[in-house]
Amino acid sequence: MNVGQDTARLLAADLSAAIQIMALAFVFSLLAQRVPCVGDYLDEETLNRMRQREVYLQEQMTKLLLEIEEMERAQGRMGLQALLFALLPYWKTVSVLCLFIFLFWFVWKIHKKFRGVExxxxxxxxxxxxxxxxxxxxxxxxxxxxxxxxxxxxxxxxxxxxxxxxxxxxxxxxxxxxxxxxxxxxxxxxxxxxxxxxxxxxxxxxxxxxxxxxxxxxxxxxxxxxxxxxxxxxxxxxxxxxxxxxxxxxxxxxxxxxxxxxxxxxxxxxxxxxxxxxxxxxxxxxxxxxxxxxxxxxxxxxxxxxxxxxxxxxxxxxxxxxxxxxxxxxxxxxxxxCAVAEAKFFLLVAARAEERNFYIRYMQVCAYILVGLNFSDYELKTVLMHLLTAIPLESWHGSYFLERIDDLLRYLRCCVEEKHLGHFFIGNEDVPAEIILPQDFRESEPLNLFQHLEDAERHEQALQELEELQDRLMSLLIYGK
The missing domain is CATH 3.30.460.90 (Beta Polymerase; domain 2)
Incomplete structure (x- = not known):
């Protein structure tokens, strides 16, 4: 980047010096024509030629001044072009930096609404x-x-x-x-x-x-x-x-x-x-x-x-x-x-995680964007519990927020498409051992909370509401509402 800027700066300096020399030459020439030597006599014809020469020189001087202004503007453009040319090898880095700033703004927006000081x-x-x-x-x-x-x-x-x-x-x-x-x-x-x-x-x-x-x-x-x-x-x-x-x-x-x-x-x-x-x-x-x-x-x-x-x-x-x-x-x-078992599960998660109540903002966002749709809070909470046992807890803190929210919606989409969402406590081998369940809960086949989606009309509606959920999340991230 420094080489390109130096090159542009040297070219502009050379041009400027040349223009200044030409301007001085015209000025001295003009003065030589305007000022007669002592004792010289000028006839009428000579005086007319001098006046014409003066007009011509003034026109040339005006033209030269305009060229100087144009050259100065060109100098600015050449400096910008040189700068852009120098930045060209780093366009990937610049693009990633811009993307990072954009994503950081996204995270800031959502944290401002759900995790700010208030x-x-x-x-x-x-x-x-x-x-x-x-x-x-x-x-x-x-x-x-x-x-x-x-x-x-x-x-x-x-x-x-x-x-x-x-x-x-x-x-x-x-x-x-x-x-x-x-x-x-x-x-x-x-x-x-x-x-x-x-x-x-x-x-x-x-x-x-x-x-x-x-x-x-x-x-x-x-x-x-x-x-x-x-x-x-x-x-x-x-x-x-x-x-x-x-x-x-x-x-x-x-x-x-x-x-x-x-x-x-x-x-x-x-x-x-x-x-x-x-x-x-x-x-x-x-x-x-x-x-x-x-x-x-x-x-x-x-x-x-x-x-x-x-x-x-x-x-x-x-x-x-x-x-x-x-x-x-x-x-x-x-x-x-299973309400007591669910409360115990979240207490266990909070005790094991570095950030005690990190999962709160995920459920708050889900509850916020679910209003008016047929998906229930309990279904989204079930998705969250499944992912909390599948993804290491250290990957849930603030810097991973957008990734985990995306995981929640992707998991939900897969469940809707397959028409199957397993009950967390029934037939699930990943339930923490600290939660004491009846034997038939552990030995049973997984209970499907999406059994109702076998109906074609309800399944189609669920797929449409998934798109609505995605749109609401994007609106929440970008506009805060």
Whole structure:
């Protein structure tokens, strides 16, 4: 590059010097014609010739000045051409540099929306709010355990935060709902037996919780009760009714009866706290969950939904009070839920990664661009979980953001084209060993979440929506919306 510039500079200097010499020659010539020697006599004809010569020289001088200006402009063009000529061998490097700057701008745009200082503070604030609500509900559960200690009602045990808020990617357009699963244990003298319903169906949608009485003979003093199975009616007259008579229908634990009982229980527990003097809690009527509206001292409102779950053996799978996807769920139906296992998976990923909540921005972007389309958040979350186990965690931090987002959409496209998206916890050998699953989950054939795409019309619609997803992502990256 320096050689080309020096060459152009030398040529321009030589031309400029030549022009200056020519200009001086014309000037001296003009002066020689204009100034007569002392004592010389000039006749009329000579004077006319001198005047004509003067006009001619002025014209030539004007022409020369114009040529000088043109040469100066040419000098500038030659310098630029020399510079471009010098840069020619490096065009590949320049192109890569420009591409890098363009991609960096892309990343900056998306980080500004989903990972900037304000967004980080929002995520941190949401995380703190979630922990606050979880601590509050666990405190209330401790009080509930004390209240039911001498009864024959289910015992609320540990509480687990589940769903988008506790996984960190709550959709930006929605009011956050702090969802929790409250594990219920059988009261003394009772046992819970999961009935998985339809054979071979995973996860079981028609599962139920059968309640049975157990013999407590010989432990009556220890358990502070008479045996429901072998004590006489006279002996049981002064004892509270068993669970079969209070919250069950046909020997199965009834979700709606359990919900009504728990709503009263949590309200009584709230009255026992000192918080009731500065905060308020309202219980919203619901058939299959306990929904709360908590208002703190600063008048900030928190929406909480408490689901009930009966643990299946010692696994991370629960029979849950959540509503099934199709129609109205019978009151004795407790469908299998993987919500606790999903929450545990993301905790494991966060613990192993250098950047604790790196996956949040991926799910936030996916939730943002999915609005109005038929793809569900759960389907995109399943894609993300599959890729988190397939791609090393160190390849997920900020500098790889665009590559990983592209991987998510490519994986989804492959699944749509093949009409198959495998359930993450059923028939998947890559589930971390720390997550405890029932044996039939591990031995089963992979469950296809895209079974509905066998319908040609729905498959065509899914392919079209994939294009829409790609367009929305590009719009988000370029325009931030």
């Amino acid at each position: 967004d980080d503070s929002d995520v941190e604030s949401s995380s703190k709010d979630g922990e606050l609500m979880l601590s509050l509900l666990r405190y209330l559960i401790d009080i509930c355990q004390y209240i039911v200690a001498d009864t024959f009602y289910p015992v609320p045990a540990h509480t687990t935060g589940v769903g988008s808020v506790y996984e960190g990617w709550c959709p930006l357009v929605n009011e956050p709902v702090f969802c929790m699963v409250v594990s219920l244990l059988a009261p003394r003298g009772h046992t819970f037996h999961p009935d998985l319903g339809t054979p071979g169906e995973l996860p079981a949608r028609n599962s139920r919780v059968r309640v049975e009485l157990e013999c407590t003979c010989g432990r009556e003093q220890e358990m502070r009760m008479r045996c429901f199975l072998h004590a006489s009616a006279e002996e049981l007259r002064n004892q509270q009714s068993n669970l079969l008579h209070s919250l069950c229908t046909d020997s199965y634990l009834d979700v709606e009866k359990t919900t009504q009982w728990f709503q009263k229980l949590i309200g009584n527990a709230w009255k026992c706290t000192h918080l009731s003097a500065v905060c308020s809690m309202n219980v919203t009527q619901s058939k299959r969950s306990c929904r709360l509206q908590v208002t703190d001292v600063y008048k900030k409102i928190f929406l909480v939904e408490m689901l009930f779950g009966v643990q299946q053996d010692d696994t991370d799978i629960f029979l849950s009070s959540q509503e099934t996807e199709v129609g109205t769920t019978p009151s004795t139906t407790w469908p299998q839920s």
